[in-house]
Amino acid sequence: MSTVELSGITKTYGGTAVVDGLDLTLPDGSLTVLVGPSGCGKSTTLRITAGLETADGGTVRIDGRDVTGAAPRERDVAMVFQNYALYPQLSVAGNIAFPLRNAGVGKAEAAQRARAAAVRVGIEDLLTRKPRQLSGGQQQRVAIARALVRTPSVFLFDEPLSNLDAKLRVELRSEIRRLQQELGITALYVTHDQEEAMTIADQLVVLNAGRIAQRGTPDELYRTPADTFVAGFIGSPGTNLVDGTARDGVFEVDGLSWPVPAAVAGAVTFGVRPEDLIVAPDADGHARVDLVELLGPRYVVIVKVGERRLTAVIEASVVAAWPAVPQPGDRVRVQVRPGREHLFDAATGARL
Ligand code: ADP
Numbered sequence: 308m309s310t311v312e313l314s315g316i317t318k319t320y321g322g323t324a325v326v327d328g329l330d331l332t333l334p335d336g337s338l339t340v341l342v343g344p345s346g347c348g349k350s351t352t353l354r355i356t357a358g359l360e361t362a363d364g365g366t367v368r369i370d371g372r373d374v375t376g377a378a379p380r381e382r383d384v385a386m387v388f389q390n391y392a393l394y395p396q397l398s399v400a401g402n403i404a405f406p407l408r409n410a411g412v413g414k415a416e417a418a419q420r421a422r423a424a425a426v427r428v429g430i431e432d433l434l435t436r437k438p439r440q441l442s443g444g445q446q447q448r449v450a451i452a453r454a455l456v457r458t459p460s461v462f463l464f465d466e467p468l469s470n471l472d473a474k475l476r477v478e479l480r481s482e483i484r485r486l487q488q489e490l491g492i493t494a495l496y497v498t499h500d501q502e503e504a505m506t507i508a509d510q511l512v513v514l515n516a517g518r519i520a521q522r523g524t525p526d527e528l529y530r531t532p533a534d535t536f537v538a539g540f541i542g543s544p545g546t547n548l549v550d551g552t553a554r555d556g557v558f559e560v561d562g563l564s565w566p567v568p569a570a571v572a573g574a575v576t577f578g579v580r581p582e583d584l585i586v587a588p589d590a591d592g593h594a595r596v597d598l599v600e601l602l603g604p605r606y607v608v609i610v611k612v613g614e615r616r617l618t619a620v621i622e623a624s625v626v627a628a629w630p631a632v633p634q635p636g637d638r639v640r641v642q643v644r645p646g647r648e649h650l651f652d653a654a655t656g657a658r659l
Contacts, residue, residue, distance in 0.1 A: 309370045309383075309460035309493045310335045311356065316365035318351050318517075326351050327517035329365070333461070334510070336491040338484065342504035343514035343540070349497040350465055352514070356495055357463050358382050369460060382461070385454035389466040391446040393438040393453075399425065400434040403452045410457065424452040427486065444475045451483065455490065462487060462494040468503065476500075480507055501541050505529070513537050531649075535656040538578045538649055544607065544618045546578045550653055558648075561613045562593055565643050571650055571659060578649035581620040585642045586610055588629055592640035596633045608633055610641055617641060 311333040318326040326348045333339045341349045354360035356367060358379040366375045374382050385406070393402050404421035412420070425431045428448040438446055447467060454462060464483065468476040484507040487494050498504050504511055505525040512522040513536070521533040525541075532538035538546040551560030556569040558577050565577065586594075586608055597616060598609040606626055608619045619641070626632060633639065650659040 311461055311493060311495070312366075312368040313352070313356065314366045314368070316352065316355055316362050316367070318348070318355065318360065319363050325517050326355070326362070329517070329519060331512060331519065331522070333493050333495055335493055337509040338487050338494040338496060338507060339510040339512060340496045340498060340504040340508035341512050341514055342498055342501055343520075345499055347514040348517040349499070349514055353463050353465050353495055353497045356461075357384050357386055383459050384461040384463055385457060385459035386463040386465065387447070387450050387454050387467045389469045391438070391443075391450045391470075393446055393449055395438050397437075398434065399430065399436050399438070399441070399449050402438065402449050403456055406453060406457050420456055421452070424456040427455065428452045428482070443471050444479060447471065447479065451486070455486065455492075458490065459492065462492050464494065464496040466498055467496075468498070476503065483507065502543060505541070513540060531658070532578070533658050535576055535578065535651050538651070542580060544581050544620070546580050546649065547584065547617050548651075549577045549615065549617075551575065551577060553650075561615060563612055563615070563641075565648065566645075567648060567650060574653035575659065576651040576653050576656065578651060579643050579647065580649075581607070581618045583644040583647035584617060584619040585644055586619045586621060586633075586639050587642075588633070588637065589640040590638055592638040594639050594641045596635050596637040596639055598635060599633050606633070610639055612641060
């Protein structure tokens with residue numbers, strides 16, 4: 308059981324602050340996901356937490372103890388990497404037992420605990436194999452078993468699923484989540500995949516250029532994105548963002564005219580999630596269908612209003628009630644589900 312506190316963490320490479328004054332608490336027993344585009348400083352933050360990288364400024368505390376200058380093994384953290392990082396010459400059992408043997412645990416006890424960890428991740432049948440005789444998913448299970456065998460204070464995951472195929476990623480992410488919850492171990496998990504982040508996080512932290520754009524529960528970030536960056540990044544497809552002018556309770560630009568609260572005036576960015584855009588067939592509509600994709604139970608429909616493209620997600624059951632499935636070129640009208648708009652300052656991108 309551990310709380311991790313990062314305070315004022317800064318890291319500079321070649322004159323650029325890749326982590327820029329980051330303050331973040333990982334509450335005891337929770338799973339925090341750092342998400343953001345490639346290069347935003349996620350791995351650097353994780354590696355500083357692990358002690359694999361030294362911060363230029365700021366402190367790292369684990370359970371109130373200042374570990375800023377401590378080596379990784381003094382921090383009682385266990386890491387799972389994207390590339391598994393297994394020892395090729397050791398068997399699965401040897402790999403899992405390695406941290407125990409390293410810590411001086413006797414051979415018999417280490418073997419027994421390695422087996423128990425293998426059972427937890429469903430690879431007890433593979434204990435005598437070498438890593439090269441395993442699939443990617445099996446190798447990552449070995450790495451996860453190796454991380455949990457010592458029951459560390461903190462789990463650190465650095466893009467653990469990025470080398471696996473889509474189906475396995477979905478399977479393994481919920482297993483990681485289940486294990487983390489069962490063991491109650493505080494965890495920090497880095498991914499560029501917002502869907503993965505949304506599905507497993509207690510606390511979701513969006514990083515943009517080394518700074519926290521927003522933190523909260525996945526639901527909070529989805530419902531009330533703090534700025535246009537978060538609105539565009541969280542959700543797939545991302546939020547439609549349209550720059551225009553608000554006046555007397557109406558947002559307008561290039562043939563679009565949507566209601567907004569009367570108090571909002573001036574240059575604003577109007578955000579609307581694809582599922583909150585109501586598209587309906589209308590022979591007099593001023594929008595046209597540009598592209599239609601059926602994605603399982605819903606359609607992704609790109610409509611064009613003038614030269615502007617907007618993305619709508621429409622339930623297949625809704626489209627079933629239309630005279631026909633929309634085709635490129637069809638005329639439609641486009642409205643926003645009342646109250647579902649997100650309004651941002653056009654200059655700063657901050658939520659209004
Ligand atoms: P992310 O994990 O979000 O993709 P990283 O934390 O790995 O991002 O990297 C952040 C930025 O710092 C990137 O621009 C990367 O190129 C740079 N960077 C990371 N490690 C080093 C290093 N050892 N030397 C120089 N630049 C680095």
